[in-house]
Amino acid sequence: MDLRESIGNQTDVALTLSKQILLTESNKSNLVFSPLSIQVLLSLIASGSKGPTLDQLLSFLKSKSSDHLRSFSSDLLAVVFTDGSASGGPRLKFANGVWVDNSLSLKPSFKQVVDNTYRAATNQVDFQTKAVEVINEVNTWAEKETTGLIKEVLPSGSVDRTTRLILTNALYFKGAWNEKFDASTTKDDDFYLLNGGSVRVPFMTSKKKQFVCDFDGFKVLALPYKQGEDKRKFSMYFYLPDAKDGLQALVEKVASESGFLDRHLPQKQVKVDDLRIPRFKISFGFEASESSKGTRIGVAFL
Known part of the structure; x- marks a missing residue:
């Protein structure tokens, strides 16, 4: 093996x-x-x-x-x-x-x-x-x-x-991400919860091209980290269901299909009109x- x-x-x-x-x-x-x-x-x-x-x-x-x-x-x-x-x-x-x-x-x-x-x-x-x-x-x-x-x-x-x-x-x-978010462009917006409600939270925003791709029922965003002379490449990936209550179905799909993640990764940067990522601490x-x-x-x- x-x-x-x-x-x-x-x-x-x-x-x-x-x-x-x-x-x-x-x-x-x-x-x-x-x-x-x-x-x-x-x-x-x-x-x-x-x-x-x-x-x-x-x-x-x-x-x-x-x-x-x-x-x-x-x-x-x-x-x-x-x-x-x-x-x-x-x-x-x-x-x-x-x-x-x-x-x-x-x-x-x-x-x-x-x-x-x-x-x-x-x-x-x-x-x-x-x-x-x-x-x-x-x-x-x-x-x-x-x-x-x-x-x-x-x-x-x-x-x-x-x-x-x-x-x-x-x-x-x-x-550190390759592209930093400008703190001055952080905006409050609605974050939707699994119980059907929503809360107002600060979102990082950007107008730059991003590694993002649309798939059937969900989107994937990749934020690469700076690597310098390091031969390894690290990225943070966001998997976002299109439906506000679609998280459970997406998790079920990801976990049930072997090799799912490798087949659903963005490969190139594209223009994104409205990119919002909630600031989070968990x-x-x-x-x-x-x-x-x-x-x-x-x-x-x-």
Whole structure:
């Protein structure tokens, strides 16, 4: 299985996760999460699993074996998740952590995978008598790895003496778009909600040509990030249904057709008479294990 096929498979997995989380978690709020972070942690779990749990994880992650997952994760960390800021590209950081109770020890083979493939920091902690301290330690780690953007991944009371293992991931991305929006042209307008209502929000506007394309029932906009001498190209993509209540149908379509995203990307800049993008800041939290019970990996979280 070559790298391109693996990336395509993992994109399909990410969209499956997105659909499931949208259905179970975001009916009353906006949603933001990193499906790739969940995939990497599931791959890490697979490296220490066997039997039905391993079979379900491999099936869900569309992978032939744990070795293949490790190889793919290693490629991702080495190529995709390296910091490009020194060469004029986006600043990027991807970090993993493992927190295991003092009463347990990781098998040498698993620890080697944790250290070398996933580059995860391993921490022996005391969940029995210092649960509060562990919560603070994990939250401090997350704050450091995300440059202060995420200050809490474990709320108070989420860890107690029954906890034995915590797997953590932090993804930090900071990039500048090739074309900046002029702050003076920001205008308030209506943003339509899934419940049929609307709210007034500030919209960034532009009269410049854009990478945008019309498809059957939806539009796609790409905003490329500055890359400098970085060989990688990053973009933010917006998928907008034509119907005001069309988000659910679009998500269903995107998640059900393999390779959908690759077949629906704008390839050239065109003139846009009226471009409006809402300014947004989103904070969202959810229990991944609960949402995952509706998928083929539910056995891992029973």
